[in-house]
Amino acid sequence: PMAKDPGVGYRIVATVTAVKGQCTAGLEVGDTFEIGCHDPNGLCGFFYHSLFPELQTFQFGGSMPWWQGDAFEAQCPDPQNLVTLRLERFKRG
Numbered sequence: 001p002m003a004k005d006p007g008v009g010y011r012i013v014a015t016v017t018a019v020k021g022q023c024t025a026g027l028e029v030g031d032t033f034e035i036g037c038h039d040p041n042g043l044c045g046f047f048y049h050s051l052f053p054e055l056q057t058f059q060f061g062g063s064m065p066w067w068q069g070d071a072f073e074a075q076c077p078d079p080q081n082l083v084t085l086r087l088e089r090f091k092r093g
Contacts, residue, residue, distance in 0.1 A: 006038065007092060008060075009036070009037070009059040009060045009061065009092075010058070010059050010060070010061065010070075010089035010090060010091060010092065011034060011036075011089065011090045011091075011092050012034060012035050012036050012055065012058065012059055012087055012088070012089050012090075013032060013033070013034055013035075013087070013088050013089075013090065014032070014033055014034070014035045014041075014043075014085045014086070014087050015030070015031070015032045015085065015086045015088075016028060016029050016030060016031040016032075016083060016084070016085060017029065017073070017084045017085065017086050018082070018083070018084040019081075019082070019083050019084075020080075020081065020082040020083075021078075021080050021081035021082060022081055023044075023076070023081055023083045024044055024078075024081060025042060025043060025044040025047075026042075027042075027043075027083055035055065035087070036055070036059055037052070037055060037056050037059055044076075046076070046077055046078060047074075047076045047077065047078075047083065050076075050077045051074050051085075054072070054074065055087070058072065058087060058089055059089065070088060070089045070090075071086060071087065071088045071089070072086075072087055073085065073086050073087070074087060
């Protein structure tokens, strides 16, 4: 079983905005799900592994100069089956 989300940091919601090819995890444009440092929630290991450093920074309130406030886009590392996610963070409670 997955570790239980301890409810710390921001709540992160991911939305699939584009799919080029076929996602091996079955994600499709318009899919929306919560994701965080404690739960990949169906995201394949390759994408989750490449996303994790940014996800950790984002979940705990950090930012990067190219992020758009409380949102940013990330792309799957598979160039032949490219999935693009928009990640948004929301304060808990």
